[in-house]
């Protein structure tokens with residue numbers, strides 16, 4: 001099974017804005033965020049409020065959605081990213097392509 005397969009980021013998922021820690025500053029969160037804490041820029045419908053804005057952390061633009069980190073749904077992604085965070089903290093943040101609100 002080719003789990004390192006790039007997949008389209010699921011609009012309205014946002015698991016990678018909650019499950020992993022982020023060590024770099026985020027506007028309004030100068031120390032980044034701990035694992036399991038929702039980024040303050042994640043909208044109620046789970047889209048990035050900083051999409052294409054200069055303050056968006058570089059890590060959020062860096063890597064594509066992958067089957068082995070995002071799974072098939074939000075629950076999968078929360079489980080997979082939480083396990084990776086626990087195993088490798090600080091996590092290799094695998095997926096930061098959260099789609100824009102449209």
Ligand code: SF4
Pocket residue numbers: 008009010013014015016017064065066069070077095096097098099
């Ligand atoms: S990159 Fe993955 S975990 Fe993040 S929002 Fe997209 S599908 Fe969800």
Ligand code: SF4
Pocket residue numbers: 016017026039040041042043047048049050051056057060096098
């Ligand atoms: S993609 Fe947006 S909402 Fe998600 S962690 Fe980064 S800044 Fe926060």
